[in-house]
Amino acid sequence: MGQPKPRSSSRFLTRVVLRNYKSIASCDVRLGELTYLIGLNSSGKSNFIDALHFVRDALVGSLDNALNERGGLSEVRRRSSGHPTHFGVRLEFRLRTGEQGHYAFNIRALKDRGYEVQTEECCLYGIGKGPFFRLEGGKLKDTSEDTFPAVTSDRLALVSASGLPVFRPVFDALTAMGFYNLNPKLIRELQKPQDGRLLKSAGENIASVLGHLERNAPEAIEVIEEYLHTVVPMVHGVKRTAIGPMETVAFRQDMAGSKYPWEFLGMNMSDGTLRAFGVLTALFQGNRDYTPSLIGIEEPETALHPAASSALREALQRASEHTQVIITSHSPDLLDDASITSEALLAVVANGGETKIAPIDEASRNAIRNHLFSAGELLRLDQLAPDPKLLAETGSYQVDLFGDQQ
């Protein structure tokens, strides 16, 4: 086994397989550096992102916490007449060092209202070819390692296995995924100074993140300011500022009749500006000290003027050169650009409450390739549907979560 080559692309998750996660009965998709999850309201876009977020939450905190935050197992596992008893996730990944592998688990509801991790598997290179472990019902079935920490069936073993140097990089990468649904109300509030290495979900520690970047990666702030200025031309700069024991963000903004820009605190800025600032900070927060492995952003175009779409698209594209990016959107304006290739799109639809996710169908792929329509135009025409052929392929066999796969 030769030394793997460091990864040349930002692609961390290469494939995501889901079973019975919320409205998603089954899904098997490949991800690129930048993915647009496109679909109508309630089609299940957020549920897909939430499945990845769940993995992160369950590893950073505990499985119990991750379930409780979502209303318990009964809310996470798919509700349907068939009453599935399990839900499961398989993530195939490529680490920055170039090592490939997969991490998969499924969770089973128990009769007494509890749950257990029925199977959990983590593997680098391929089963038997590199470091791996497999657990069933809280018991270690097989591993490449001479010693393995104690495990229980109500927790994910990767948490304790991260104490072993071979599994640590997998744990670190999976817990370095960031998921964003930016909330202008929280960005606007005075914030307590806190850890600013990774932006939190709603932007509630954005002042600390800005402070961290000011100290460690001023060039990242320049990029954020450059795009913010394109999206909101009046704004020229942004910085962290202390107010008593609290902190907030301050924006430099042109004022009519004034020779010099004025400074406005976050509390006086518009929702659109604050959201755009949040999206850009999420995208460009990576620095030598800490870089997210993947960034998922919910509807980044919300509260933005359609004219800002091209700057936003460019920012997404640029960020995805360093960090894998997934966004959800139902905005034709954001997709109105010939540079968005069909490979970057995943169509999401819900039929009878069941979510289907796949690359768009062949006719739409051809229309984009031949520049007949942009992705945005196809969305307006309601022509962005998952490819029925691909859905039939992944639906025709029971998508397996475990073991080596093609």
Ligand SMILES: Nc1ncnc2c1ncn2[C@@H]1O[C@H](COP(=O)(O)OP(=O)(O)O)[C@@H](O)[C@H]1O
């Ligand atoms: N446990 C579950 N089982 C089945 N459907 C679910 C479950 N949890 C949520 N849903 C459904 O998911 C849909 C919302 O999906 P969501 O991902 O938020 O849509 P959007 O595409 O707007 O982001 C709702 O229709 C809801 O009924």
Ligand SMILES: [Mg+2]
């Ligand atoms: Mg949503």
